[in-house]
Amino acid sequence: MRPVRNILRSLLCIAVLGAAASWAEAGEPNPQSVVDNVVFELSSTPDGLTACLSTRRGAKLSGPYGVAVTALSAPAAWDEALPKTVAVEDDYFTLPLRVDLKRRYGVTELGRVQFEVGACQPEGMCIPVELAVDTATIAPASHTIPCSG
Amino acid sequence: MMANRRELLIGIGASVLAVSTGRFARAAAPGSWVLYVSAADCRVCRAWEVDHKDAFARGLQKNGIGFRTVTVSSLRDVREDAAWPANLKWVRDSYPNMKGTPWFFVISGRSIEMAANSTDMWRTKLLPLAA
Numbered sequence: 001m002r003p004v005r006n007i008l009r010s011l012l013c014i015a016v017l018g019a020a021a022s023w024a025e026a027g028e029p030n031p032q033s034v035v036d037n038v039v040f041e042l043s044s045t046p047d048g049l050t051a052c053l054s055t056r057r058g059a060k061l062s063g064p065y066g067v068a069v070t071a072l073s074a075p076a077a078w079d080e081a082l083p084k085t086v087a088v089e090d091d092y093f094t095l096p097l098r099v100d101l102k103r104r105y106g107v108t109e110l111g112r113v114q115f116e117v118g119a120c121q122p123e124g125m126c127i128p129v130e131l132a133v134d135t136a137t138i139a140p141a142s143h144t145i146p147c148s149g
Numbered sequence: 150m151m152a153n154r155r156e157l158l159i160g161i162g163a164s165v166l167a168v169s170t171g172r173f174a175r176a177a178a179p180g181s182w183v184l185y186v187s188a189a190d191c192r193v194c195r196a197w198e199v200d201h202k203d204a205f206a207r208g209l210q211k212n213g214i215g216f217r218t219v220t221v222s223s224l225r226d227v228r229e230d231a232a233w234p235a236n237l238k239w240v241r242d243s244y245p246n247m248k249g250t251p252w253f254f255v256i257s258g259r260s261i262e263m264a265a266n267s268t269d270m271w272r273t274k275l276l277p278l279a280a
Contacts, residue, residue, distance in 0.1 A: 064190040065224065091192040118190060118224055124268025126191045126224050127249030
């Protein structure tokens, strides 16, 4: 009876460790790209793509300039017209800023997309900042809600 | 030995000051002027205009230095052809890598004496011209 119990206990331990490992893996933040103090964190989701934008060193994202999203290839893959620009009247966006892109139903190849923002740097200048990514290289979203402040 | 080193440092400091003062003086020669390049969606530019532009232009005027402005539609394209007057396009063309706003140029005749592309650089390089 005792050997059986030990085997069951071992199996239980393995299962618990496996679950913990997969939870930890899923909880890892997605890779970030930093360009001119602008942090782009991109995740693929069942619906398409989520971008979480934030900044470093006190940089700010211009609200009137907005965030422009352009499909560099396969524009028909998206369930919305691209290019699209999200802008606000406020001087700067409240960060982090989440931008969701919905893909067209049944489409798997999304191609390359480009994000462009107006980044105002702490030394007193505003510059356009671009990031182009191949959506095939973007990791799936973790189980944690991306882009929470 | 210590005194000599101190004198040497003082001498170097004085030389640097003399050179930079001379540079400002040259930039401020009669006929010099400052070109300020802004963009309609540049909030840093708006803040600088509200806080500093008038006083800076007045200080320049007092020292015989002119002040001109070019405002482009968006900092996305600071080289926007339609926004640059024909007689100022040579300034833009002198800086093929010009990106973003603001930009400040100290111009004497047909030469650019100084350029600054942030309000921090404006403060250190151009503000003394208006003192």
